[in-house]
Every structure is written in C-alpha cells, then in structure tokens.
Amino acid sequence: MIDLRSDTVTKPTQRMRQAMAQAEVGDDVYGEDPTVRALEETAAEMLGKEAGLLVTSGTQGNQIAVLTHTRPGQEVIVEADAHVFYYEVGAMAALAGVQTRPLHGVRGQMAIDDIAAAIRGNNIHYPETGLICLENTHNRAGGAVLPLAYMERAYALARRMGVPLHLDGARLFNASVAAGAPVRDFAACADTVQICLSKGLGAPIGSLLVGTRDVIARARKWRKALGGGMRQAGVIAAPGLIALTEMVERLAQDHERARRLAEGLANVAGIAVDVSAVETNIVVADVSSVGMSVSEFVAALAGCGVLATEFGGSTVRFVTHLDIREEDIDDTVAAAAFCSRAR
Numbered sequence: 001m002i003d004l005r006s007d008t009v010t011k012p013t014q015r016m017r018q019a020m021a022q023a024e025v026g027d028d029v030y031g032e033d034p035t036v037r038a039l040e041e042t043a044a045e046m047l048g049k050e051a052g053l054l055v056t057s058g059t060q061g062n063q064i065a066v067l068t069h070t071r072p073g074q075e076v077i078v079e080a081d082a083h084v085f086y087y088e089v090g091a092m093a094a095l096a097g098v099q100t101r102p103l104h105g106v107r108g109q110m111a112i113d114d115i116a117a118a119i120r121g122n123n124i125h126y127p128e129t130g131l132i133c134l135e136n137t138h139n140r141a142g143g144a145v146l147p148l149a150y151m152e153r154a155y156a157l158a159r160r161m162g163v164p165l166h167l168d169g170a171r172l173f174n175a176s177v178a179a180g181a182p183v184r185d186f187a188a189c190a191d192t193v194q195i196c197l198s199k200g201l202g203a204p205i206g207s208l209l210v211g212t213r214d215v216i217a218r219a220r221k222w223r224k225a226l227g228g229g230m231r232q233a234g235v236i237a238a239p240g241l242i243a244l245t246e247m248v249e250r251l252a253q254d255h256e257r258a259r260r261l262a263e264g265l266a267n268v269a270g271i272a273v274d275v276s277a278v279e280t281n282i283v284v285a286d287v288s289s290v291g292m293s294v295s296e297f298v299a300a301l302a303g304c305g306v307l308a309t310e311f312g313g314s315t316v317r318f319v320t321h322l323d324i325r326e327e328d329i330d331d332t333v334a335a336a337a338f339c340s341r342a343r
C-alpha cells in the first residue's frame with residue numbers, strides 16, 4: 001500500500017526503535033526522566049524559548065495552550081479552518097469553556113485588519129479576547145506556509161493589544177524548510193508553540209509545547225489534569241530526540257515529492273490541482289470531474305493500492321512523508337489515471 005493519507009502514518013526508523021530500547025528513563029511526573037528532560041530542553045533551545053513540555057499529541061498540546069492562556073468565558077480568535085477549531089472535537093469549548101471567533105483566512109492567513117477588528121474592546125456586553133491562534137503550515141490550506149513577515153505583523157498586533165498568541169506548529173519544521181528561515185524565527189512570533197514529532201519528523205508519538213518558564217510550569221499542571229503525566233516517558237522521548245536532531249533536513253525531499261505528485265496529478269484527465277499552491281508536503285486535488293463521487297474515487301484508488309483522504313467538497317488530500325519513495329509518486333499518478341473515468 002502507498003499510504004498518502006497523512007504524514008502521521010510513518011513507522012519509527014530502526015535507529016528510533018533502538019533508541020527506545022536503550023533510553024535512560026525515570027518517573028517524569030517527579031521530573032526524573034533524563035531523556036524527557038533532554039528532549040524538552042532541546043526543543044526549547046531549537047525554538048528559542050525558555051522551556052518545553054512533552055505532551056501526548058498535537059491536540060493535547062494545543063488544548064493545554066488554550067487552557068493555560070485563557071479563562072472560561074473568554075473568546076479565542078482562530079482561522080475558520082484551523083485544526084484547533086475544525087478537528088479537535090470542540091475541546092476548546094468543552095475543556096477550556098471559551099468561545100471561538102473563527103475568521104476566514106486566505107491560504108491560512110486571517111487578514112491582520114480582521115484580527116485587529118475582532119479583538120474585543122472594553123464593553124460590559126463583550127467577552128474578553130483571551131488568545132489568538134495561528135497554524136503554520138496550515139493543513140486545510142494545503143500545507144501553506146504563513147510567511148515570516150505575516151507572523152511578525154500578527155504578533156506585533158497581539159503584543160500591542162496585550163493578547164497572547166499560540167502557534168499550532170504541528171508542521172512548523174516544514175514551514176521553516178520551505179521558507180529557508182530558521183524555525184526559531186517563526187517561534188519568536190508566538191508566546192507558545194506546539195510542534196509535532198509524529199508527522200514529517202517520523203517519531204511514533206508525541207508533541208512539545210514551548211514557551212516561557214512560567215507558562216510551561218502552568219501548562220505542566222494542565223497536562224497532569226488531562227491525564228498526560230506520563231511516567232517512564234523516556235521511551236517516547238528518545239525517538240523524539242532523533243526526530244528533532246536528524247529528521248528536519250529531509251523534509252525538503254517530502255516537499256519535492258509532493259510537488260512532483262501535484263504536477264503528475266494535474267496532468268490526469270478529470271483532476272485539477274493548483275501546482276503553484278503546493279509549498280510543502282500536502283497536495284489537495286479537486287476530483288469533481290473524474291466521473292464518480294469523491295468517496296468512490298478514494299475507494300477506487302485504494303483498490304489500486306493508494307490511500308488518500310477525502311478532504312471536503314470535491315477534494316482529496318495526499319501527504320508525502322518518510323515512508324513514501326520516489327517510485328511511489330509515479331505509481332500514484334498512474335493509479336489516479338487508471339481510476340479516473342474522464343478522458
């Protein structure tokens with residue numbers, strides 16, 4: 001099977017498995033797991049923040065950030081297609097008791113003026129604006145990179161208005177590699193950043209939340225409250241360290257393959273892809289003219305050994321990653337051409 005459903009499907013490398021087996025461990029709730037501490041310090045250092053916190057998943061990291069920055073009854077400004085709003089089971093409302101203020105963005109970017117206009121003034125009727133969330137790269141915008149200049153403007157506004165900014169950087173290393181800008185420059189535009197180890201970086205489990213020492217100390221308590229206080233978590237942290245220190249540069253290969261896949265799919269009758277919109281490892285294809293429904297097309301592809309995801313409307317998402325080889329790209333394009341009924 002060529003599994004292009006997500007970059008979450010990667011299997012740990014041999015080196016990662018060895019590192020797990022040999023990891024030095026301790027009870028991390030007591031702060032005694034040396035491998036977890038090394039991972040948290042490494043992530044904080046790479047992202048230019050004071051402290052880091054290993055969490056179970058990207059979702060947990062984002063939700064802990066919301067819980068840490070806000071109080072119930074506050075409002076969170078978020079792009080309408082952002083993961084934290086679209087794909088996290090309504091957790092912001094259910095757990096943090098905040099209401100969301102979704103703003104429609106273009107390629108994942110809410111207009112700065114729209115954010116400014118959405119920040120609540122001092123009025124007895126209004127909720128307080130408790131947080132602004134950005135996502136980079138932006139998943140539902142097809143892996144679009146939020147440029148550094150945009151992030152700087154958004155953060156300048158947030159600071160001027162005294163509103164914290166959380167960055168969902170599940171794929172921030174993809175953004176950094178694609179933009180050719182250090183990851184810490186992006187991280188400097190946010191109070192907290194969540195990065196995923198288990199996407200393009202290939203680790204089996206885990207994310208990190210980074211920020212100031214004070215914010216991360218409070219986040220650590222929320223992690224405990226959510227049942228995320230893991231004990232000998234060094235076995236998770238060990239492959240995470242490999243992910244951070246050895247797997248970043250190879251993301252360029254995923255981007256290159258996504259680009260080739262987009263070009264190939266764009267040549268298939270019935271499929272439309274905006275190749276110029278493919279900046280990182282995500283390809284969104286419009287299959288409205290393939291002569292069958294999106295789910296039929298995805299099922300037909302699966303029958304040919306290619307897995308992809310229905311992505312809403314007439315679109316299908318393909319994500320390249322560590323376990324996708326060069327020849328898988330050609331095989332995927334051939335399978336799509338075989339399955340399409342358009343001529």
Ligand code: TLP
Binds near residue numbers: 056
């Ligand atoms: N995204 C998954 C699905 O949940 C959609 C995927 O296959 O892309 N932020 C962003 C931008 C994400 O794309 C994801 C996962 C998360 C957060 C959540 O990470 P996990 O899955 O570790 O909770």
